[in-house]
Amino acid sequence: MDERIIAACDGASKGNPGPAAWAWVVADGQGRPQRWEAGPLGTATNNVAELTALQELLRSTDPAVPVEVRMDSQYAMNAVTKWLPGWKRNGWKTSAGKPVANRELVVGIDDLMGGRSVSFRYVPAHQVDGDPLNALADQAASEVAVSQQAAGTVHGAAGLPVPAPARSSKNRAGGTAGAVRTSRPGGTISAKFAGRCHCGKPYAAKDTIAKNPNGWGHPECRTAVA
Numbered sequence: 343m344d345e346r347i348i349a350a351c352d353g354a355s356k357g358n359p360g361p362a363a364w365a366w367v368v369a370d371g372q373g374r375p376q377r378w379e380a381g382p383l384g385t386a387t388n389n390v391a392e393l394t395a396l397q398e399l400l401r402s403t404d405p406a407v408p409v410e411v412r413m414d415s416q417y418a419m420n421a422v423t424k425w426l427p428g429w430k431r432n433g434w435k436t437s438a439g440k441p442v443a444n445r446e447l448v449v450g451i452d453d454l455m456g457g458r459s460v461s462f463r464y465v466p467a468h469q470v471d472g473d474p475l476n477a478l479a480d481q482a483a484s485e486v487a488v489s490q491q492a493a494g495t496v497h498g499a500a501g502l503p504v505p506a507p508a509r510s511s512k513n514r515a516g517g518t519a520g521a522v523r524t525s526r527p528g529g530t531i532s533a534k535f536a537g538r539c540h541c542g543k544p545y546a547a548k549d550t551i552a553k554n555p556n557g558w559g560h561p562e563c564r565t566a567v568a
Contacts (some may be wrong), residue, residue: 346371350412350465350475351399353391354483358537358557361490362386364395365482367475367502368403375475375502379494380482388557392418393447395483400454408459412476414467417557422451423462467553468531477505530561539563 351366365380379402383391392415403409413419426448429435434442442448465473467480481503486493493499530552537551538544539559545551552561 345407347403347407347409348373348412348475349399349403349409350473350479351392351395352414352467352476352479352483353388353393353395353418354480354487355386355388355391355537355557356487359385359387360537361487362388362391363483363486363490364391364398365479365486365494365503366395366399366402367478367482368399369475373475375478377495378478378482378499378502379492379496380486380503381492382486382490384490389415389417390444390447391483391487393421393444393451395479396422397447397451397454400451400460405454405458408461410461410463412463412465412473414465414476414480414553416464419462419464421448422455426452474505478503481505533558 348369348371349366351364353362353364355362362383362385363380364383365378367375367378369375379398381394381398383394386394392413396411396413396418399411400409421444428437429442429448434445436442465476467476482493485503530550533545533549533551536544536546537558539551540554540557541560541563543560545560550561551558554563
């Protein structure tokens, strides 16, 4: 039996909300990918996709073996580690007195984490020399969000997803590396799809956006609390 499982999970929503999917990749204790799975969600938000990815990962791993979960979603990590105790004390209300969003998923994850060793590691998304397991999960979720067809080793996949080139990098010669989205200064990118920021206002394809704990949105909203 492995002494430890290393895994990554990610969610994708093409439009937020839009066609969405979840994905996870499980590796051995040395970080070598062993199996992966991705599933469609129909129309859902990025936050729902991220939380579902974590829930499905925990369901798929042996609770008797410690697991290290690597994620690029600070929202999902904070929801089940930092904010959860306060939500329980407040009767599943936020500090602002509003009902907790995605409560059913958070409760399900909390139940799955009970009595087992789960540690979390935040890994920035789409970085050159970034976490390879996160890159695999990101690609799998993105592809299934588009196809809306389940995929993975359990479905007969013989290989691993092939991550897209890093979206925010420069090569050693100083030129811009190949990118799915155009990188911009300050950790921002040019949106490939139209979407909606957690502030409630939309952004259009090719607008400058940035990753925040609640998904993609306006750069000025990345430090705002939803």
